[in-house]
Amino acid sequence: MEVTTKEYKGSKTIHRVTDFDGGYDPINGFYLSNQMFDADFETDLSKLNLSTLMCNSHYTKHLEDRNTDDIFKIVSLKSLDGTNEMQSCPPQEEKPDMFSYTPAYHSSPTLRSMCDWFQCDKARIRIFRQLPGQNVQLHHDFDNERCEFDPDNVTVRIIVNLSDTDSYFQLLNKTCNMTVKMQKGQFMIINTDTVWHATRNNDSVHRDTLNMIVKWNDWLERLTRASETLEIEKIKI
């Protein structure tokens, strides 16, 4: 059989990154970072004593229905009343100046440095401990619906994976479907109104994540901009 071969089009210049007009869209998309925090989170996490946390008394109703195994244990690093235990927020927009840093934030030098590394205005900040074997079904949240989907006031969530466990996130939007085992120290940025998400922890130990609700800004835009060459950036904090 005679075969006509074509030239490898990778040698052309028309598909350089300067020709690319896409990239992370904070209204409709998700970003999984090439930046990875290289730090000891365990020391801070062990002091937070998440296992004995109680839910806020305002929300005890749901405990009546709870199985003995909860899905998450949560401690707040920035909350409505500045306490570690307050996890909830009012039904309106989460404005960063409504929230105060908690004792847990001030007593956790590594976690504090990581929060501060992100140069953006932050509303609620929480540590989520997903317990072994637990999952959360596919759903979306309402962070931007509460801001009437104002394109000039976009709220995103930054989720940093703090553990090396056999646990997964699934993110879906209009074009992509990703099931990912995040690296320890890796983070994602998502618009939780439009990016549906599910989680599963298949490990025998808990998975800890830092979850920050923040306002989109130019610094985040620069951070997430596509680069011609893929480099994994290790961030020491």
Added chain:
Amino acid sequence: MKEWQSIKIPDSDRSLTLPGGTPVVEWQGIKTKNFPALHGRGYFVDSSITDVEAVLPRSPYAGEELIISVIKNGNKFTLNGNGNNIDGEKTIESTVDQDTLILRYKGLDKGWETSHRVADFDGGFDPVNGFYLSKQIFDSDFTDDLNRLGLAIHIKDTVFDFKMLKSADGSDNMYTAPSGRIDPEMYSYTPAYHSSHELRSLCDWFQCDKARIRIMTQFPGQHVQLHHDFDNADHEQSHPKDIVVRILVNLTDTDSYFNLINKSCDMTVKMQKGQFIIMNADTVWHATRNNDELPRNTLNMIVKWNDWLSDITRPRETLELEKIKI
């Protein structure tokens, strides 16, 4: 804003997990016969014995909420609006297990609306514009097959070594492709394919028409800059049967990464061994980097999009990792 809820399913060791924002309701027992569904309550439904119908309140107030979780659905579950619309319909039906309906009454004009159901989600992997990173993970050892292929572990100033499993002339080393449209019938399986038991089973697991199939070995320290390819240049992308996608299966456990970017998403991922990507290489820009001291091997198949691929990439309500033994 209410927090996560985990509700134990009666007579079961399972729990129903509901996300933040879900109303807190008073949960009832399992319903196996027709029943009236009331504001502020949650119902588990089992239609495995007979059809079950839930009838919503006739004159609800705006803001009324309830939850129905179909835990077993052997027959048919029907939700009857009792004169009010539900998502624009008089009734809605469910025939799948573990379908959870969170209902809110929005007034006479809008009627009842469901939210948070996967059925409400109209997105997902788009083979023209997007990428898919699998929840399916092959649980196999490809080492013996890879060792027999004689792939190089290092070639100076070179990024990849290749071995063909399906090629234009049926030989192991014909890397290039015929010009024009990508037609699976123009390619033949190679001796490397026939002699590689695990890799052959891996290829065959994917029920789609395949054109070129390559094993790509990315050498240590090597990277490929962000670019796109031209698989669909001679294809009609608006025709779902004429779309060409690439399937990339990661065969090794190395410190190596893919970067995939489209119009809305940017993902840098260290794939699990046995995990795969499906992407449209024309619209999804991609880069790779191998930071390991060992080569990274991937199976790279250029295939035609079809209904089977559509089905395996479809979102499900609950995230389950599927380990595939081949």
